[in-house]
Amino acid sequence: MKKQILKDYFFIMFGATLMGLSISVFMIDARVVPGGVSGIAMALHFINENIPTGLALWLMNIPLFVWGIKELGWGFARRTIFGFSISAFSIDLFHGDFPGLEFFALNKSEAIVDLLQNDFLFLIIIGAVLLGVGMGFVLKHQGTTGGADVVAAILQRRFGYKPGNSIMVMNFFIITFATAVIYINNLSPNRPAISLAFYALMLTFIISRIVDVMIDGFDYARSALIISEKGEEIADAIMNRMSRGATALKGRGLYRNTDREILMTVITRREIIMLESLIKEIDPDAFVIISTVHEVLGEGFKRRA
Known part of the structure; x- marks a missing residue:
C-alpha cells in the first residue's frame, strides 16, 4: 500500500512538472492560454509581467482548495495541494522567474525562440502534448492540480452538472478574457488576438484527447x-x-x-x-x-x- 502511494506521488510530481514545463516554455511567451486557473494566471501575467504566472496560479488555487475541502472533504486534499504546488513552482522555475535560477529559463533557449518565430503551430502542438501527458499522469494516479477541476467537481456535487461541460464553459470564458487582455494591451503585434484564441481552442482539444489516451490507452x-x-x-x-x-x-x-x-x-x-x-x-x-x-x-x- 505504501509503495503504491509513493508511486502515485512520484507520477503526480512528474506529471505536474511536465504541466508546468509546457505552460512556461511553450505557452506564456506565445500568448496562448490553456484555459483553467492557469489561463487566468497567464492573463494576469500579461497585464503585469512583474506577477509571476506560477505564483498567481498558486495563490488563486488556495481559496479553491479551501472551498474544495469544505464541499468535497479531505479525501482529495493532500494530492491536490501537492499537485498544484509542484505545477506552480515548475512554471516559475522554467520561465526564469526565480532570482538566481535564471539558467532554468528554457523559454529563452535558442530552439524555443526559433519555434516561436518560425514554426508557431509546432510550438503549440508540442506544448499541448506535454500538458496533456502531464495531466494524464496526474489524473491516472488519483491526483489533481486544483483549479477548474475542483470547481467542476463542486458543481457536479451541488447541481449535478457534468464536469466536462462545466470545464468547457469555464475555459471558453477564460480564453475570451485572456484574448481581450492581449487585444487591449496589444501584446501580440505579429498575430491577431483572435487567431491566438483559435490556437487556444485547438490546444484544449489536443489536451483533452491526450488525457483520454493516457487514462484509457490506445487499445480500447x-x-x-x-x-x-x-x-x-x-x-x-x-x-x-x-x-x-x-x-x-x-x-x-x-x-x-x-x-x-x-x-x-x-x-x-x-x-x-x-x-x-x-x-x-x-x-x-x-x-x-x-x-x-x-x-x-x-x-x-x-x-x-
Missing part, C-alpha cells in the same frame, strides 16, 4: 452483442477459436414476441475483423452490435495499476 476494448439463430455455434467458435469468453443473456423480440438468447463478448480492437469473419461464416444473417468499452477489468485484459 470492444463489446459485441450478437443475436443469431445459431448462437450456440457462434459462442463455441468465440471460446474455442478466439479464446474469448461469451455470455448468453435472456432477451425477447418484441416484433414477433419470441424469446431468444443474446450473446455478449468483449474483445480487443485487433480481434474485431476475426469476430466479424467468424460470425459471417456461421450465420451471415446474424444481427451484431459492436461498441467501444473504455475499461475492462478481469481475466484476459490488463488491470489498471
Whole structure:
C-alpha cells in the first residue's frame, strides 16, 4: 500500500512538472492560454509581467482548495495541494522567474525562440502534448492540480452538472478574457488576438484527447452483442477459436414476441475483423452490435495499476 502511494506521488510530481514545463516554455511567451486557473494566471501575467504566472496560479488555487475541502472533504486534499504546488513552482522555475535560477529559463533557449518565430503551430502542438501527458499522469494516479477541476467537481456535487461541460464553459470564458487582455494591451503585434484564441481552442482539444489516451490507452476494448439463430455455434467458435469468453443473456423480440438468447463478448480492437469473419461464416444473417468499452477489468485484459 505504501509503495503504491509513493508511486502515485512520484507520477503526480512528474506529471505536474511536465504541466508546468509546457505552460512556461511553450505557452506564456506565445500568448496562448490553456484555459483553467492557469489561463487566468497567464492573463494576469500579461497585464503585469512583474506577477509571476506560477505564483498567481498558486495563490488563486488556495481559496479553491479551501472551498474544495469544505464541499468535497479531505479525501482529495493532500494530492491536490501537492499537485498544484509542484505545477506552480515548475512554471516559475522554467520561465526564469526565480532570482538566481535564471539558467532554468528554457523559454529563452535558442530552439524555443526559433519555434516561436518560425514554426508557431509546432510550438503549440508540442506544448499541448506535454500538458496533456502531464495531466494524464496526474489524473491516472488519483491526483489533481486544483483549479477548474475542483470547481467542476463542486458543481457536479451541488447541481449535478457534468464536469466536462462545466470545464468547457469555464475555459471558453477564460480564453475570451485572456484574448481581450492581449487585444487591449496589444501584446501580440505579429498575430491577431483572435487567431491566438483559435490556437487556444485547438490546444484544449489536443489536451483533452491526450488525457483520454493516457487514462484509457490506445487499445480500447470492444463489446459485441450478437443475436443469431445459431448462437450456440457462434459462442463455441468465440471460446474455442478466439479464446474469448461469451455470455448468453435472456432477451425477447418484441416484433414477433419470441424469446431468444443474446450473446455478449468483449474483445480487443485487433480481434474485431476475426469476430466479424467468424460470425459471417456461421450465420451471415446474424444481427451484431459492436461498441467501444473504455475499461475492462478481469481475466484476459490488463488491470489498471
